Amino acid sequence: MRTAPFTAPEFNLGKVNQDAAARMEIVTHLINDTIEFYKWGLTIADKRVEKWPLMSSPLPTLAISSMYLIFLWLGPKYMQNREPFQLRKTLIIYNFSMVILNFFIFKELFLAARAAGYSYICQPVNYSDDENEVRVAAALWWYYVSKGVEYLDTVFFIMRKKFNQVSFLHVYHHCTMFTLWWIGIKWVAGGQSFFGAHMNAAIHVIMYLYYGLAAFGPNIQKYLWWKKYLTIIQMIQFHVTIGHTALSLYIDCPFPHWMHWALIGYAITFIILFGNFYYQTYRRQPRREAPAKGGKAVTNGVVPGDEWCQQTGGEADSGGEREEEEEGAG
Template structure:
């Protein structure tokens, strides 16, 4: 037992001390412990939140949600712009791009937007808290919790070790998708007068699935080419995105095929 504990301790020390020296001083990056605490608190809220809201009236939070979703639209626009413009200015390859660990202007600019993307995933945990406060418990599915909880760890590792390189591709695509996703949520808050124009919800899921397929092809391609980007990260991204494709396909089927078929029968 002692040797196992020592091995774990040695691995932890190695993990925290062998990150990107540029990003280590940044908020929540140096050690995984803050993210583990956030993750644990998040799961605690998911488990206990519905019970705490039992017998209480749901909060409307209309103004809060409008500000929150609009702010995330703005943040997503900023991140997409930074990912796109920085990659173009730096002459990034959209097929294979190693990480620029230098303190060059563009290297640091890309690292900074990677950090903002990671931090946005921490902010987005509020999606679940708002569902709990509004008693929208059906929205807190396994897919929802799995996606939100795992993304903070994935992008902590991304910023800790590979802040740039071809990881920018994932952040750029996801930021683009989130512009429309949080715009949809912001408009939906405005009530029935606007909701009747939000017929394009189905296409948001298709856009998300398209993004995941693109990421799978991108990371999968680099597993079979001589690309100076860590294969371990490509394998992790490829494996993770396959799970998302499966879960989102199931969501799409359940929402737009099975439920509609049941409504027709009724």
């Protein structure tokens, strides 16, 4: 049986060039449309904050976040063959400094919102130069800055070779919070924005207080039995955020609806991630115990009572046995 001779497919260089040109035109249009949309957005941005540090352009925030991501890649490589840094004193100072900063933010938001007569149900943004409104905006700006400072959590983990602590949730939380809050301050530095920020700042006071105390070592850490409740409080926060935002949509509160929907979606991601962390850490049944070791049962290769040294090498994480996912959000 004779077979037909093989014929190579015809290569049409002209058509390839046309397709490439069409794709390039689409990309160019997308870039131009994005630039035009941003320029339009600037016309409705909050004029009060445009000359505040970091607020004139998104580039500084994006640059800081990009350097953070680069450090995530290069940091472990740099530390791979080096001894971990001993940062106990640094961590104590850092954690208690964050307690002070978050308490200041909570106090400013709470007092300024009360003085301005804010509603906890529905509060539109007031872009006036009223003293209390500017005070709310300034406190929210400090809240945004605090999210940038929290990048140091990751830096300390990597410097101390706690690479396992730098999880997806850890990076997702830190990178998105700092970046997204630039948008919040740029366009809605007030109104409904105060609710989640002052609730989250209050939780961070408790959270960093725990980390600061735990950083003193096992003599203090043994009294910090309430660690798992930090995760529970944070998950409650996300549910409250969704409920509060859904109510605002239901009553048609005059606050940008697209931001309400974005916040609901964002909070859902944290409920899923934090819920998984809580289940994996506190609810999942441990493996069956191995035979006794030195008179003590061994679970997963760790002798009860030795967990602190096994997990931290005798030094507290960025707050004792800090789990990366317990670093607030929302």
